[in-house]
Amino acid sequence: MYSLQNQLGGGEGTVGIYGTVTTTGVAAILVALRGIPTGHVDIPSCLTDIGSGLGCPLLLAIDFDEAFGIEIDPAKCLKAKAFIPRCYKELTARNLINYRREKIRPTVCADVQNILKLPFCTHVYSFWEGFNEENKRDVGKLLRRSPYVVGIAIVQRACREPDVPAFFLRNFKEATLKDLYSLIFSTRGNALKIFTHERNSPKWLNMAPPLECRSGGKNIYDRYKIYTLEDIFKLIDFVLKNNYVQFGGVLYLQLLGIAMGGNASVFIANHFLFSYEYRFFEQLVSAICLDPSTQPISTLPIPAPLNADIFYPRGAVARFLLQTFIWLFRYIDDIGSLNNPYLEQLLYTNRSYFGFEGIYPPVLDITLTPHSSSLKYLDIEIGSRYQNNKTPLHSTFYNNKFSEPAFAHLPIIRYPHTTSNLSSHCKRNILPSRFIALSQNLTSRSSFIAAMAAVITLNSLLESGRRHFKEISKTKQLFIRSPA
Structure with missing residues (x-):
């Protein structure tokens, strides 16, 4: 195929960029x-x-009953128009397929913005390395209008979290995302995300290429292992039930909670909390769609009055709460909220406020x-620069050991020791990563x-075993490249 492609001047055009994915991938x-059923x-x-x-990709879609492209x-x-027939003739000449019996896959030259819907489409493949945000929104709107789509594969040469998940959250309202963090890599580093509709109860798929062929066989697909949703549940269940810690030469089984040092612990906890947060925001978005009231609301009474729906339209309340809870943010188990007096009313799922259910399950002990x-x-x-809640927010560095006198004498080591079992790549990049994180989150230059x-001081690097300051030179270029 590549020789025929070169005869036509390559895959470049006048719109977007040219990107390739390996035929095997x-x-x-x-x-x-x-594998996702219709x-x-x-x-x-x-x-x-x-x-x-x-x-x-249309030439490789031999397992599909129909296939066509949009460009x-x-x-x-x-x-x-010239490439696909030539490929079929070449394959026929090599006795690989019968040209007369194969159906040539057509390509429609159109903008997805001008396509009403895909009435017969069940699966979507898209390599959108050159798509801008407007193009992605148009694709999302088109898929929302397509009633039979059950599987979507978004392919790009590099994973950029959370680009794809955020896009589908905004524009693919009919779909329930089985797993926002599902990243599937081929041996070439290509990324694949598969999202499916819940109404048809499809399987969630994942491919993870092992180092060697699974069967040592000749089939190119033997390098990939496919996991179903049931497989993922079994793996997570095993991780949760087999957490061991060694203390005093004795192994202990952790019976409650997730082991803090486990590789999957952070992701499992994050998924657990996100599932409740997603349901909370989904009910607000659904209320706005069902009742697109534009009545402005500047505040809501606490608690909600009786017969509140008479005086406060449900859609307007949902829009107000959505704007307020935009400033709710979470990093694993640390939750922060700015100027939100309604958080306590909607903290747990056993509470309701103006008919909307709260966020987290009551089994969690959350201290406000x-x-x-x-x-x-x-x-x-x-904080607010002048503490009047009307000026831009500012941020400064905060650390218990340096900011609170009560913690100054404690031997707190915030960085891993050089002899720890972390990868050398992680340990070498502590300084550059801290530079980037602090420069992006602090508004005060002096801070x-x-x-x-x-x-860089003795209280951090030397206490963690970093007696050589070669890492400091790595941040030199960061200081030079960063704007003043």
Whole structure:
């Protein structure tokens, strides 16, 4: 295919960028995508390649009953019109397929913004390395109008979290995301995300290439292992029930909670909390869609009055709460909220406020610590410059050991020892990562300088075994490149 592609001047066009994915990677992605059932035996599988270019994925979609491409670039459409028939003739000459019996996959030259819906499409493949945000929104709107889509594969050369999940949260309202953090890599580093509709109860798929072929066989798909949703549940259940810690030469089994040092612990806890947060925001968005009231609301009474729906339209209340809870943020188990007096009313699922259910399950013991003029969150302190709640927020460095006298004498080591079992890559990049994190989160220049000095001083680097300051030179270029 590549020689025929070169005869046509390559895969470049006049719109977007030209990106390639290996034939092996595309074939494996399409096999995994085809594994999502259409939901009914009478519904044939139909693949739509959005941004199809010359149509290489269409040639590999042999497991689908139908397949066609959508491409906005006229130059690529003309190339595809010649490229696909030539490929079929070449394959026929090699006795690989029968040209007369194979159906040539057409490519539609159109902008997805101008397509009403995909009435027969069941699966979508899209390599959107060159898509801008507007293009992605148009794709999301098109998929919302397509009733039979059950599986979507978004492919790009590099994973950029949380680009794809955030996009689908905004624009693919009918779909329930089975797993926002599902990243599937091929041996070439290509990324694949598969999202499915809940109404057809599809399987959640994941491909993880092992170091060697699973069967040592000749089939290119033997390098990939496919996990179902049930497999993932079994793996998570095993991790939760087999947490051991060694103390005094004795192994102890942890019976409650998640082991803090486990590789999967942070992700499991994050998924658990996110599932409740997603449901909370989903009910607000659904209320706005059902009742698009534009009545402005400046405040809501606490507690909610009786017959509140008479005086406060549900859609207007949902819009007000959504705007207020935008300033609710969480890092694993640390939750912060700015100027939100309604958080206590909606903290737990067994509470309701104006008919909306709260966020977290009551089994969680969440302690609310109110702050008057500033909020200490992780390593920063957020406050209003003049404490009148009307000026821009500012942030400064905060650390218990340096900011609180009561903790100054404690031997707190915030960075891993050089002999720890962390990878050398992680340990070498502590200084650059702290530089980037602090420079992006601190608005005070003097506070940033003090924070970086605290990282480099004896209380941090030398206490953790870093007696050589080669790491400091790595941040030199960061200081040079960073704007003043």
